[in-house]
Amino acid sequence: MPPELLACLFLALVAVSASGAAAARRHPAPANSTATGNPVYIWPLPKNFTSGTRTLAVDPDLALDPRGPGGGAAAVAEAFERYRSLIFSPWAHAARPASAGYDVATLTVVVASADETLELGVDESYTIYIAAAGGANSIVGGATIEANTIYGAIRGLETFSQLCVFNYDTKNVEVRYAPWYIQDEPRFAFRGLMLDTSRHYLPVDVIKQVIDSMSFSKLNVLHWHIIDEQSFPLEIPSYPNLWKGSYSKSERYTVEDARYIVSYAKKRGINVMAEIDVPGHAESWGNGYPKLWPSLSYMRKIFPFGLFHLGGDEVYTGCWNLTPHVKQWLDERNMATKDAYKYFVLKAQEIAIDLNWIPVNWEETFNSFGESLNPRTVVHNWLGPGVCPKVVAKGLRCIMSNQGVWYLDHLDVPWEQVYTAEPLAGINDTAQQKLVLGGEVCMWGETADTSDVQQTIWPRAAAAAERMWSQLEAISTQDLETTVLARLHYFRCLLNHRGIAAAPVTNFYARRPPIGPGSCFVQ
Amino acid sequence: MPPELLACLFLALVAVSASGAAAARRHPAPANSTATGNPVYIWPLPKNFTSGTRTLAVDPDLALDPRGPGGGAAAVAEAFERYRSLIFSPWAHAARPASAGYDVATLTVVVASADETLELGVDESYTIYIAAAGGANSIVGGATIEANTIYGAIRGLETFSQLCVFNYDTKNVEVRYAPWYIQDEPRFAFRGLMLDTSRHYLPVDVIKQVIDSMSFSKLNVLHWHIIDEQSFPLEIPSYPNLWKGSYSKSERYTVEDARYIVSYAKKRGINVMAEIDVPGHAESWGNGYPKLWPSLSYMRKIFPFGLFHLGGDEVYTGCWNLTPHVKQWLDERNMATKDAYKYFVLKAQEIAIDLNWIPVNWEETFNSFGESLNPRTVVHNWLGPGVCPKVVAKGLRCIMSNQGVWYLDHLDVPWEQVYTAEPLAGINDTAQQKLVLGGEVCMWGETADTSDVQQTIWPRAAAAAERMWSQLEAISTQDLETTVLARLHYFRCLLNHRGIAAAPVTNFYARRPPIGPGSCFVQ
Missing domain, CATH: 3.30.379.10 (Chitobiase/beta-hexosaminidase domain 2-like)
Structure with missing residues (x-):
């Protein structure tokens, strides 16, 4: 083969290899x-x-x-x-x-x-x-x-x-x-990721992959939103009909699956906080079990973590007035439907506390009757900013998941907004700051299943993970593009190297494919 | 908790659990x-x-x-x-x-x-x-x-x-x-999937995941499009400067990596067919090696499979006339640039055959000078339908990858079109049919990296896999929605269960997220 024939290829090569070297320089070596x-x-x-x-x-x-x-x-x-x-x-x-x-x-x-x-x-x-x-x-x-x-x-x-x-x-x-x-050491004790296995079932192997990747960014709580109105995948042996509300006979978790997930997470220093979201998201609890609460005592055996999430969000109480015998029950007690909502949440808290659980409730409970919540309650923010300051001012504990920044299904939130969301924003009193347990990014599952859940979680969950772990002074920088972005690129590539389908960092919309050929370290 | 309060939830429950049962019925039990x-x-x-x-x-x-x-x-x-x-x-x-x-x-x-x-x-x-x-x-x-x-x-x-x-x-x-x-037993001996690690580097762990998933659908050739103009990630020890054309110092494959991939694939019954695409896609070969061909003899030690892909597609010969000493070389031999392209490809074929490789070339070589190709050549179709009939009529062997149906980066090809693409279409002579080795789905990497490569490959690659494995009479059915779709849904769920990020089957555009909550078996 005459070398001359290749020569004109090499005209382009010099430029290409030069740009290759430039790409390598854009990924500088670690340094102090x-x-x-x-x-x-x-x-x-x-x-x-x-x-x-x-x-x-x-x-x-x-x-x-x-x-x-x-x-x-x-x-x-x-x-x-x-x-x-x-x-x-x-x-x-x-x-x-x-x-x-x-x-x-x-x-x-x-x-x-x-x-x-x-x-x-x-x-x-x-x-x-x-x-x-x-x-x-x-x-x-x-x-x-x-x-x-x-x-x-x-x-x-x-x-x-x-x-x-x-x-x-x-x-x-x-x-x-x-x-x-x-x-x-971490700044916050509670650094969570929520997985929703009701909107789409996630196989145990996929949950394991998520737990692995959580450990890579030092997240330490898997908030397992197990059930919701769409499906009830978890086995409750004392109520064997409940998981008939699963999507299919195989989109289910046995008790052994759940115990295994808890054990697998524990080995990685991750607690599993289960959630049974009542009364607003319980439509899949069907098949004739009017007394469902005893199922919580069975769940207590599966989930050893001291926190249990009782939901309490997005309650539509209107139907209670339309159901004759519920209406009668309310009338006999002179209760409006909002009173019944409060009664329901507080009763659930009592049961959870009797089971030695700290109850976690979505913020609607605090917004509606905060003064009545059990003092041990952890209020879980989601509707917007500014809630945790009110919660801790009342002496309750708080977890931040402001949907505008930490709901991972909101695909139009770029990593910088995730990174700069501060759980202590608006809280200056040191004692009150201590009531903020931390925060949690939420992976709601309407459009996330096995095919895309990891690319939706990562890399943005990592931005929140650093926010919750690292010292405030070190990460409160004004120029993220120069001080943080290269490190986040690097971590995303590390996730990829470990087989985790973390998406490009800089696409404006999360989980979008790379826009063209290129290095992991710049996309 | 008074059971009455839950009663109106149960009004919805009956309907929901009924629809849950219906979902289960849409996923009927296996049967003969x-x-x-x-x-x-x-x-x-x-x-x-x-x-x-x-x-x-x-x-x-x-x-x-x-x-x-x-x-x-x-x-x-x-x-x-x-x-x-x-x-x-x-x-x-x-x-x-x-x-x-x-x-x-x-x-x-x-x-x-x-x-x-x-x-x-x-x-x-x-x-x-x-x-x-x-x-x-x-x-x-x-x-x-x-x-x-x-x-x-x-x-x-x-x-x-x-x-x-x-x-x-x-x-x-x-x-x-x-x-x-x-x-x-399979209908075709060559059932391939192409991976492109030049447009985006895929870590070894990710290639392992792809090999695993290939074995689940009984694909048996990993066509490794290792290098292209964008990057040169593979180590060639005799030319240590070559992989300086990689995107970065860590987006590389060592010789040991490549050997491990070959060995990992072999354990799953999968051959690795390497490709060095010349002369059209060789711009990343830089850093001053005018005599690159000897590197093929080193690669022969890494890749034991009898087929080697020499590329030969999308050659832009125009630059040869613009480079003075190449122009001189051509003039001395009274060659036009198209003659040089032919000379180049045939010379590469000779070298590969000397190394006991069967050369595989993209179809441009056949279209341009098919009569001159070595009789052992395997022609790799991609430009459109109807090429393999011409190839086998000339006595050469053929692999089908018609881009209109089997290029996985073409996201607007629904699974039915992938499934019904027939490698033997237009070939009626039995002896000629035997010259069709099979086919290959191609995962070009411009917009596919670790984050989305599996969701782009699956489930559509599975449609091609059944086309190439199963008997023609059994799969040539007119009503795919009723005879095949449930089985493909089931296989996609199996992939998900095994941790593979296979995308929803029925979205018109490939790799799109699920459009809403639902069972794996119907999305």
Whole structure:
């Protein structure tokens, strides 16, 4: 083949490879923002960190050295194995000469407590230290994660995995900008994602994928909106007819499925908050069970998390006046329908509290009769901004999901608006700020099923995740395009690399396909 | 809680649960189409089958009984374990009393040959027999798969897995309509899916997901369009500068990645046909390598499949006349640019054949100088219908990918048009029909990346998969909405259940989200 024939192709090549190099430059290397002002590619951003200038090679046979009362927990060993398989491709052997050795051959994980209880406010803090042997700041080289709980250790493992990057030239997994010292903990205790399995059934394998991806961004509550008026997919053994309200005989969750989901989430430090939305969204509860409340005591056995969501939104009470024997019941008690709504919600709260649950209610309950809600109530905002300030002023706790910014089915909300939504907005009193448990992005399922649920959730849920995890001072920046966007691109590409169908970051409408060829790091 | 308050909710409930039941009826139970005319929920439809009326319970500890020279191959045992984990959820224990026993406790897999060679035309036939002990047609109960090769056994395992359905009432995995006798083999030897990793890089984990889903529909060739003008992601060790044409330093495939993909696909009976598209799509080959052809000999070590795709489409020869030393080279040989295009393609064919590859070329080569192509050439149709008849009339082999029906990035092609596209259309001579190797659906990547590639591929690729696997008489039906649609819905739900983001079937535009709440089986 005469080389001349290829020559004119190469005229274009110089330009193309130059633009390829430019693309690589647009995706700059991780760096310590303190030292150089470059982005730190850890999402969400840790509370405190220092970094250096060394590149360390990580042994593909990285070993776990468990320490402390909780270090030997199976949950720690399992999490280490999960992260090891995310960090290393088993087929990608490093070409490093045996004599060279590795800078990081062991990951020491020190866990102070063996208590595996996962509840709201569990200690998720951790410290990471990574250094080469003989480094300026180290006597013994290697990597260490220290945490008070196994859940803190799991958060630390996620951060460690994000520091480990495969170098395609050396074919080593490397930690750049070492030594690293990271001290981290979340700003809010409740960092949720809601999944709606009533509008579309999501198979267990898909819920597992969502839980995996939540753990990558350190979200810690899966709010499972299990049922709604469209379908009732969950088995309640004491009322076996209930799940006849499922879409089909196979679009269902057995009790064993639900327990498995809870267990799978727990291993990733994620609580499952179930919701039975009453009385406004209960039309699928059919088939002749007038006394449904006892089913809650069965659900208590499935869902150990201390919070339970009782719904309470979008109640249409008009029909109560149109049903003769309900009308009679109301008349006998001299109740208007709004009184009955209140009676219903408060009764449900009582039952939940008797079951040792903290009741969570959508904000309509607070807006309608806030003064009557049980003081333990957590009010779940959704209608708009400004609700949590009113809630915490009354001494109740609040979760923010302002639909204008944190409803993921609102496709016209760009990532910047998700990112800048602040749960503490309008709350200046420190004691009142503590009543804001955090927030939650909501993936309502009318147009989201297995085919598109992940591309609708990500990357915008990650923007909220950093908002809820990272320190306010670090993320309250005015110029997101230059200070945050590259890091969010990077995290979206990380999700893609881990097989998660996260959508392009910069499309104005969420979950739209890429607009043309290009790198993951700029779309 | 006074039951009266719930009563008016129940007014709606009757209607809703009735419609729920209707939805279940729209998703009828599997049945023998011979006996009752109901759909058989196996995709693609097997060649010959008979069924019965019994329901058999399958042991969650189902054991493999490997027989024959190839039965003991690791590939068989691995495939069995894969399918076991698809059939049984480890947490969903059957409630069956121990005394009842199971009808199917062992799967016997008999493989006649231990030869693990996977090449075009490998024997993929298999026979399945499933019966209860003491059944009318059986002496010994259980399930048996017989195949000539391990790849036939793997196809049989897929079919077996589709016959095994979890019953949410009994909590057993069951085979309904037993006894089953199935004899199956594909109509075409080449049933491909093309992935384009140049317009968007697809991480290895994503390619694995695509390979998994291909095996579910019995596709057997992954046509890997690795590079194009936009990026060059593949490592060629002898030309280490080539993959500097990748979008970024991490949007790359190492040689080890490529080998792993080939090996991963082989375990699922899928060949990887690589493509280096020259001379029309080679602008990313840059950085000063005028003699690129030797790189093909390195690629030969990575890609063992006997077919290699040399591209040859969309060549713009105009620039050759504008480049002085190319123009001089042409003038010295008294060549026009079209002569040079021909020279280039034929030279590439020679090199590929010297490397013991069968060259595959896009149809422009045939359209331009078909009489000069090497007789071993496989012509790859794409521009429109009617090409394969001309190709096979000239004695060459053909693969159909008519862009009007089998280009998956053409979003306005509904599943029915994909399904009814027939590779043998216009070819009546039996000998000529044998020259049609099969077909391929093409997933060009301009607007498909990790976020949406699976929802763009599925379910329409499945429509083509049945077209290429199943017998023409069985699938050439006039009323697809009643005879095929329910089965395709079912297969799409199966993909979803296995975690694959297959899109709704009936949306006119492919990969669009569901239009509203509803069952997977009707969307």
